[in-house]
Amino acid sequence: MAHRGDTIASAFASQLKAYIANAGVNASELARQAGLPRRTVANWLNGEARRPRYWEDVLKIARSLALTTAQTDDLLHCAGFPSLVHLRRHSPHHPLLKERTVQALEGELGGWVIAILGESEGRLLGDLPPTKAVYILEHTLYLAEVLGRTEFNTRLRLELGMCLYALGRYRDAYQAFAATLHCASGYPLGEIVAQALPMILWTLAQSDFAAAEGDSYAGMLERLYPDLEDEPVRLRGLNALGMWAAYRRHYGDAEQYYTALQVLAEGVASPEGERYGLIALNNLGDLFARCHDLARAENYFEQASAYVERYPALLPAAVPLWVNRGIAQSSQGHYAAALIYFDRAASYCVMEKTPSLAFVITVNRGDALLHQRDMRGAAAAFEQAQDFSEAGASPEIDVLVTGVITAFKNGEGDHLLIDQGYNKVIAYTRR
Numbered sequence: 001m002a003h004r005g006d007t008i009a010s011a012f013a014s015q016l017k018a019y020i021a022n023a024g025v026n027a028s029e030l031a032r033q034a035g036l037p038r039r040t041v042a043n044w045l046n047g048e049a050r051r052p053r054y055w056e057d058v059l060k061i062a063r064s065l066a067l068t069t070a071q072t073d074d075l076l077h078c079a080g081f082p083s084l085v086h087l088r089r090h091s092p093h094h095p096l097l098k099e100r101t102v103q104a105l106e107g108e109l110g111g112w113v114i115a116i117l118g119e120s121e122g123r124l125l126g127d128l129p130p131t132k133a134v135y136i137l138e139h140t141l142y143l144a145e146v147l148g149r150t151e152f153n154t155r156l157r158l159e160l161g162m163c164l165y166a167l168g169r170y171r172d173a174y175q176a177f178a179a180t181l182h183c184a185s186g187y188p189l190g191e192i193v194a195q196a197l198p199m200i201l202w203t204l205a206q207s208d209f210a211a212a213e214g215d216s217y218a219g220m221l222e223r224l225y226p227d228l229e230d231e232p233v234r235l236r237g238l239n240a241l242g243m244w245a246a247y248r249r250h251y252g253d254a255e256q257y258y259t260a261l262q263v264l265a266e267g268v269a270s271p272e273g274e275r276y277g278l279i280a281l282n283n284l285g286d287l288f289a290r291c292h293d294l295a296r297a298e299n300y301f302e303q304a305s306a307y308v309e310r311y312p313a314l315l316p317a318a319v320p321l322w323v324n325r326g327i328a329q330s331s332q333g334h335y336a337a338a339l340i341y342f343d344r345a346a347s348y349c350v351m352e353k354t355p356s357l358a359f360v361i362t363v364n365r366g367d368a369l370l371h372q373r374d375m376r377g378a379a380a381a382f383e384q385a386q387d388f389s390e391a392g393a394s395p396e397i398d399v400l401v402t403g404v405i406t407a408f409k410n411g412e413g414d415h416l417l418i419d420q421g422y423n424k425v426i427a428y429t430r431r
Contacts, residue, residue: 012051012078013044016061019075020045023065033064055081059096072100129352133163153183158195165199168356170207177203197221198240205247206356206431218244231268235276238264239283246287258283274311278304282321289328301325319349323361326368327430335368342368351388359388360429363401367426370416379408400425 020030027045031038036057043049052058058079062072073083081087088097128136137160144152161176180196197217204214218241225237242257262280265273285300301324308318326341342365351358366381382404389398400421407416416422 013047015078019065034060051079130163130166170203174203198236201240201244232272251291254287275317278307278314286324316348319345335371338368355388359385363429375413397428
């Protein structure tokens, strides 16, 4: 009958031989790399020594063979020792275990970075709910800082800011974008201008804070813009400058930026050029609607709608257009027409991935239904809006939405149109 010690010795020797063969080294080379006596390693392999006396020797072997965490646990098990997790629990400060922890972190970091920044080119994040993407990015940033892998910080913070923006966490998004610029000294200029600076402006415009800082960032973008050669970068830059000018109520400047954007987009023969052609027309329509020039606004909105018919692939990107057309119709008291546009926007909007936009759609849809005295439909729309209000609105607005829903439940929906809190919610979605 074989003794347990013999079984362990046989299993350990067999597994160690397999790992040595995979690594392409011999016993003498392994002993030298691991800092162990050659005779000791030879005894393990030929079974003269039943197993290593110390788990530290197994970790030295694993390090020299570049074994994974799972393979190291396997070798420890064959030698009769507990797993790495168990060893860390009892000896957390042991140098070999700390080294293994860093190696494991680095391997995990590599997996995250490859998934986020590698072959997917960001598409992986687009397939995830923003909350999940934020978790992944924050986790990866933490690991990058632990390991001093600063070369990933710029891209990771930029992606984090994008996800936070989609969630309506504008202050957090602003901090992520500002950090992107701070650590981007070695990054290509066009990449920064194309994404970080414009997104900072969009974020500040959505959150109504730090307007003076926004003016500074807009000035920075305007100074850099003439030196940009990449057309998609120029498109993004012009769009952001126009948006910021409109937000600051410099409507003449905004019109010039958007008109320049329209001209530039017409000369860019690519899906990006087509998309910004639609954006320019929609923005010009929205601009004139804000200036109460509804005839010119409708003209640009009609051009934008015709543009979408010309390029059907742009339908998902047309959601802001349908929202703006719906709001313009509501402002004129044409609530049935407004509902058509809000319903169209809702049908193309991926609500769970863009909760801030979903909040705008559902609130304005509820308002149109309320004006048509459809109390049940309006109440349902505002209850749906509440699902997105945590991400799509400030805490104050979130509370006001709850008050609106309570009014419907209490049969007081008829009084909402003259309620100050209700009108504050509507105004919030039409900034």
